[in-house]
Amino acid sequence: MSAFLTYLITGLALGCSFALVASGFVAIHRVTGVVNFAQGTFAVVAGLMAGSLLGRGLPHGLAEILAILLAGAVGLVVGVIAIGKRGTPPLASLVITLGLGILAYAVEIIIWGDQPISFQMVPGSVDIAGAPILRQYLVVIAVALVTFAGLGLFFGRSYLGKALTACASNPYAARLAGINVMRMGLLAFALGGLLGGLAGVLVTPLQPVAFDSDVALATNGFAAAIFGGLNRPGLALVGGLVLGVAEAFVAGYLSGSYQTEVALALMLAIMIWRASRRVSVAEEPA
């Protein structure tokens, strides 16, 4: 029973971290229609930066916040390059973000080297119903829930959030209404960077991060994000949790080596299922 609980809570925490990466995908896609392949990069940059700031003696809190802000700035830069040139089609933007992700490899290696780094945030573990749970897991779960509540309020209630949604819903009408679609897109990229950075800062204490951790982070985040069609933060959270729990149980009861396959196969299955549901629909919303 206690093993079950451990796996469950581990899975939920893992799922929350996927969901945080997913939220960045959603924030950017919902507004710009672009799938940002560099989403994993934001997390990696923040994780590495937080590690080296802490290493230089900056206090917890400040180091993490600076790292997240850096990720937000990186997000803005990626946005400027990926969508800043008028008339760049979304699929070209995707390939551009892929290129920027590779470029980030070069920069990251120069700054931080090519070895994985980690740091401690909230050390130790607590007993929940007899199951030892790392405190860091609880932090991840709490932050993710707060973040998603905030995102829900932002997109669902605030005027700016609605204007952001309007940009992807109908860019032409948004422009008619006087909304600067390009500026909103850049804002979304910055937001995506912050969210990715948040994920990175929280994940690094659990799982060392290296320059090339981005692919795994991005695929898991993307898998979570497609639960909600890349547009719905709430469903992305659900997606992340399902994925995380599934991975944790597979790793716990079967074998850790099947973890990736489970996540990826689940992602493929969901995409194919979603595609088969809209045979007659012309296009996925972009």
Added chain:
Amino acid sequence: MNAPRMVGFVLGGLVAVAALLAPLVLSGSQLTIYVLLGTAAMVTVGVSLLMGYAGQVSLGQAAFYAIGGYTAGLMGVHGLPTVAGLVCAPLVAGLLAALVGIPIMRLRGHYLAFATLAFQLILLSVVGQLEVLGGDIGLQGIPRLGIGSAQLSNTQSYAWLTWAATALVLLIARNVITSRAGRGLRALATSEIAAESSGVPVARYKLAVFALSAAFAGLAGGIYAFFLGYIAPGSFPVLLSFEFVVMAVVGGLGTIWGPVVGAAVITVLVQVLNSLGTEPGMPPYASSVFSYAVYALLLVLTLLFLPRGLLPTATEWVRRALRGREPPAAGDRPAAAVPTGDASGSPAR
């Protein structure tokens, strides 16, 4: 035949002849680069067809490269005729692509990009756990390619084999592009809906191109396996798939020679920087930093500033120089680097 086309034919012929003669003068390590360039070009021709003609991005093309390599390698280490291995490599890769493609080619745009990436990650992970395939250590002692006792033993002979295989791939690609189906496919890359409504069997064509591109990758993988004599999951990283996309985009999508140009430019550039990066005094990570930077910058700059790719842009310049500043004929326009698709979200107006 008009003048620019003539120039194109002559140039193509010259390149082919020069490439055929090159193995005579290249040194050992240069020959290795020659072979790797050729195999990269073969894979890239497929990626280019897929992106430029079927309007789809594959981020997992190295998976089919791996399937070809493992097919040839496995048959080789079990004592089957190596030539059979080389023939089976593209067939198995193409067949598997057709099977996998039935569900995933229904996905569009970014979904397909992630699906192909996921396919490769799953494949690598599975291969790494299968004893028969040597697990993470890989397949070792793959015999040299040969018929009976006649073996391709030196690097030079592999260079010529690569030349012949590349020529075959280019010929097939040319036939596909100029065929009736090819014209249907071009319509497909511009607008799937328009293609469908004009009677092009969109789904079947997309699947066919996907399988064909996988077969090209499989053939390249087979040559690679026999050439190196050793393959492992680590030989086919995700980054390799990205590299093929970079080569395809940089060279120019939907053209016959574009992928060759892309593969050549990038391979040579990376090699030059590689030797620069291993100079004394350079930090140990220099060469990997250089190659990441080259891939990334070429990809991004091409997409932003030469969206049609190097070769079509250069051809256009030559054409203008030959004809004066006359605008190009409407029918000549090659596909844009990445198909605009219908997913831009802008209302049809």
Added chain:
Amino acid sequence: MLEVTDLVVRYGRATALDGVSLELAPGEMVALVGPNGAGKSTLVDTLSGIVAPAAGRVVLRGRLAQVPEGRQLFAELSVADNLALGAWRSGRGRAGRDPARVFEVLPDLRPLAGRLAGTLSGGEQQMVAVGRALMADPDILAVDELSLGLAPRVVADLARHLRELNAERDTTVLLIEQNARLAFDLCRRAYVLESGRITASGPCVQLAESPQVARAYFGGTTEGAGDPVPGGARDP
């Protein structure tokens, strides 16, 4: 109010508008008719500042809001949110975004406020589109294809609202229509746009009698009025 002089708009090599001039006086209700592809929507988009002209001059005194062809609602947002976003340009204060003033003019919208725009009928969507444009407190309302895909009864209702707006609130209206019968019914003056040029203009009574216009627009195949095209918003 609005003065357009020798306007030229090009898309790449194609010329969409070729020397268009027109004029609207304050409080006027003017029709712009023409066949599909004549450049009508390009003209409104240019007036809205969405399309940049290659040559010519647009002088606009006051604010112009456009009711775009095909409604172009934000399908995933509620009617209330669609309306609120109409006020984005004019001011972001809470009062500016309150749709109450539009509900006064278009009371049928009030009960729809909480519905998602994408789930409404064509007529309801068109009304939301008009309401959203009104949220910008425009001096000129440019309505692009009001009747497209709507049942005649619905069109009549919307037309009545437009007439009220024009008569009671002094809003200047530019009505862009393929359905010339409707346009000539509503407006006193009209321009005919064909292949990017104004080919005729004047009082609707005269235009309707001119053999050229009669043949082109009243020849029995007036599109629009009973058109069975479903009036959905843009594909969601």
